[in-house]
Amino acid sequence: MNLELSARRSSAHFLFSRLAVNYLKQFFNGEKMYTKEFLTDIYRTLYTIRVFEGRCVKLYRQGMIRGYFHPYLGEEAIAVGACAAIREDDYITSTHRGHGHCIAKGADIKLMVAELFGKKTGYCKGLGGSMHIADLSRGNLGANAIVGANLPLGVGAALGSSLKEDGKVTVVFTSDGASNNGVFAESLNLAAIWNLPLILVLENNQYAVSTPITESAREPDLYKRGEALGIDSRQIDGNDVLLVYESVKESAEKCRSGKGPAVIEAVTYRHGGHHVNDPGLYMPREKLNYYLSIDPVERGRSYLVEQGGMSEKDVKKIEAEIEAAMDEAIEFAATSPELNFKEFQHIVEDY
Amino acid sequence: MAREIMYREALNEALREEMRRDPSVFLMGEGIAERGGSYKVTVGLLEEFGPKRVMDTPIAEASFTGAGIGAAITGMRPVVEILFVDFTMLIMDQLVNQAAKYRFMSGGSASVPLVLRSQGGVGNGLAAQHSESLEAVFYHIPGLKLVMPSTPFDAKGLLKSAIRCDDPVVFLEHKQLYMNKGPVPETDYLVEFGKADIKRPGNDVTIIAWSNMVPRSLEAAEQLAAEGIEAEVLDLRTLVPMDTEAILQSVRKTEHVVIVQEAVRRGGIASDIAALIQAQAFDYLDAPVEIAAGINTPIPFNLNLEKQVVPQVEDIVKAVRKAGYR
Numbered sequence: 001m002n003l004e005l006s007a008r009r010s011s012a013h014f015l016f017s018r019l020a021v022n023y024l025k026q027f028f029n030g031e032k033m034y035t036k037e038f039l040t041d042i043y044r045t046l047y048t049i050r051v052f053e054g055r056c057v058k059l060y061r062q063g064m065i066r067g068y069f070h071p072y073l074g075e076e077a078i079a080v081g082a083c084a085a086i087r088e089d090d091y092i093t094s095t096h097r098g099h100g101h102c103i104a105k106g107a108d109i110k111l112m113v114a115e116l117f118g119k120k121t122g123y124c125k126g127l128g129g130s131m132h133i134a135d136l137s138r139g140n141l142g143a144n145a146i147v148g149a150n151l152p153l154g155v156g157a158a159l160g161s162s163l164k165e166d167g168k169v170t171v172v173f174t175s176d177g178a179s180n181n182g183v184f185a186e187s188l189n190l191a192a193i194w195n196l197p198l199i200l201v202l203e204n205n206q207y208a209v210s211t212p213i214t215e216s217a218r219e220p221d222l223y224k225r226g227e228a229l230g231i232d233s234r235q236i237d238g239n240d241v242l243l244v245y246e247s248v249k250e251s252a253e254k255c256r257s258g259k260g261p262a263v264i265e266a267v268t269y270r271h272g273g274h275h276v277n278d279p280g281l282y283m284p285r286e287k288l289n290y291y292l293s294i295d296p297v298e299r300g301r302s303y304l305v306e307q308g309g310m311s312e313k314d315v316k317k318i319e320a321e322i323e324a325a326m327d328e329a330i331e332f333a334a335t336s337p338e339l340n341f342k343e344f345q346h347i348v349e350d351y
Numbered sequence: 352m353a354r355e356i357m358y359r360e361a362l363n364e365a366l367r368e369e370m371r372r373d374p375s376v377f378l379m380g381e382g383i384a385e386r387g388g389s390y391k392v393t394v395g396l397l398e399e400f401g402p403k404r405v406m407d408t409p410i411a412e413a414s415f416t417g418a419g420i421g422a423a424i425t426g427m428r429p430v431v432e433i434l435f436v437d438f439t440m441l442i443m444d445q446l447v448n449q450a451a452k453y454r455f456m457s458g459g460s461a462s463v464p465l466v467l468r469s470q471g472g473v474g475n476g477l478a479a480q481h482s483e484s485l486e487a488v489f490y491h492i493p494g495l496k497l498v499m500p501s502t503p504f505d506a507k508g509l510l511k512s513a514i515r516c517d518d519p520v521v522f523l524e525h526k527q528l529y530m531n532k533g534p535v536p537e538t539d540y541l542v543e544f545g546k547a548d549i550k551r552p553g554n555d556v557t558i559i560a561w562s563n564m565v566p567r568s569l570e571a572a573e574q575l576a577a578e579g580i581e582a583e584v585l586d587l588r589t590l591v592p593m594d595t596e597a598i599l600q601s602v603r604k605t606e607h608v609v610i611v612q613e614a615v616r617r618g619g620i621a622s623d624i625a626a627l628i629q630a631q632a633f634d635y636l637d638a639p640v641e642i643a644a645g646i647n648t649p650i651p652f653n654l655n656l657e658k659q660v661v662p663q664v665e666d667i668v669k670a671v672r673k674a675g676y677r
Binding site: 093122126132137145146149158159161163182187189347 | 414
């Protein structure tokens with residue numbers, strides 16, 4: 001199984017624990033199969049994020065998008081697998097690197113591009129931008145520019161669900177960078193003692209901006225922090241969309257049956273620097289090449305072709321549709337109006 | 352005539368009534384359930400509403416405040432208690448970067464109906480980390496409401512309004528007011544935000560105050576009355592929104608102003624009010640606006656020094672004389 005090989009190869013740089021490899025086996029050495037429709041949906045979302053980020057990075061370089069932009073390129077499998085495993089009305093809280101979560105939770109890319117352009121038609125009327133896109137209609141409580149700050153918010157959403165007994169689950173996306181912030185430990189502990197329906201998906205892309213996790217944590221297996229607080233925790237290959245899906249699905253079922261929170265550490269790697277203007281020169285080339293070789297979008301495509309039995313021609317057709325939808329979204333954003341100052345003043349008059 | 356109850360009992364009554372009225376209201380804080388809170392504000396609520404709605408938290412202020420915010424965004428109406436206003440420094444990211452900005456950042460698609468209750472001010476030797484008056488910190492942040500009641504009547508009516516408010520409200524009580532008694536109707540009533548209250552009418556000078564400086568200003572006004580100076584004591588009650596019209600109206604009448612704040616002088620709300628008055632009522636003023644405020648220092652433990660660093664009745668009287676006649 002090439003995943004075992006992956007684990008072995010990556011251990012030179014960063015360790016997947018034995019535990020993770022054993023966990024993978026139960027799905028991939030078994031007979032688990034997925035429908036073509038499901039694999040198509042998964043791939044559509046993976047490819048949409050890939051195209052969205054790729055095109056928007058270009059627009060950023062052309063000066064059409066300003067501010068900070070943290071691409072999700074290379075981490076797509078985590079958002080897609082996790083959001084596919086929960087319901088539309090479940091909650092997520094996201095990060096500064098949040099476009100992928102937003103798309104995976106079902107956002108309209110037109111409104112997203114419009115927001116990145118700072119337009120009135122955007123998700124936040126152009127007041128939020130890349131790091132603050134929220135889509136309450138899909139349970140997306142928003143991206144967050146303060147690393148770690150979305151953890152308490154997610155705990156609160158899960159607490160509300162627990163009080164209302166509405167059966168909803170909250171997925172908090174967070175990162176290795178956030179794991180060294182105080183609210184990380186505090187929030188996990190609250191989720192643990194209150195037995196909340198909360199799944200912490202820790203995207204371990206191995207860098208806090210530019211500082212490698214090995215320099216900021218003596219114990220780089222971050223899922224162990226969940227274990228220390230009495231939470232069901234595991235580490236998985238974050239570049240495998242189906243593995244993420246299975247892990248989150250299992251945790252969500254546990255949450256819904258009142259068995260409390262979970263931590264899933266999904267190990268991954270960015271395809272570039274911290275944000276668009278960071279060339280990521282501190283990222284060793286051979287390590288990046290390794291992660292490019294286990295690219296999550298490519299793997300999702302292989303699943304669709306090999307397990308789903310979709311022809312190369314049909315896959316290309318889907319890809320062309322997504323690219324066309326992106327063209328449309330950019331056109332919509334480019335031709336949308338901006339909020340004028342008078343409208344703005346009306347919004348903030350009671351501040 | 353309404354019965355007289357204590358400030359802390361009035362707050363308790365507000366919480367109880369709102370929790371009965373609206374099942375989405377719940378309480379979180381340190382030692383608020385069985386213990387009933389450090390100042391007994393939440394006594395008896397656990398018994399009536401159970402542990403799901405009256406929650407004791409670990410000492411993790413940032414995260415349980417953030418949890419309140421997350422719950423508020425998703426449809427609950429949490430009242431989060433932070434034991435001492437000094438400890439709100441631990442929650443500033445959640446309060447300022449999350450709660451205050453959430454409605455704005457989401458383009459108005461969501462709001463944060465959260466009440467953050469805390470208490471501040473000097474007590475009796477509680478020293479530097481349990482005695483501050485930090486309202487100016489919250490006053491500075493767009494997106495927060497700021498409420499500081501001085502009487503049991505206002506405490507009840509304002510807390511009920513705060514719980515019904517769709518935006519985050521910082522509700523600051525004063526530790527020296529909890530035992531004060533005053534008339535409070537048993538009926539359901541609200542005190543509207545942004546409405547100052549003339550606690551004592553007068554024609555000679557306007558004393559603007561809030562929280563514990565209101566009873567102190569009233570005491571000063573009585574002393575001044577004996578000298579024939581009739582002071583009007585205007586209690587702002589809510590600092591955001593601020594009833595600027597009431598301020599200007601009183602100033603136009605008395606033409607002399609003293610602003611009293613317990614908080615340190617530098618960067619305080621009094622300075623902002625003084626700026627408002629000079630800009631909008633300059634021609635009415637007979638003398639410069641006087642400010643009686645705390646001196647720029649952490650609060651000392653020594654009881655004599657503690658008294659000297661915040662305005663006392665005689666300081667207010669002195670300030671009125673200074674602002675009085677020239």
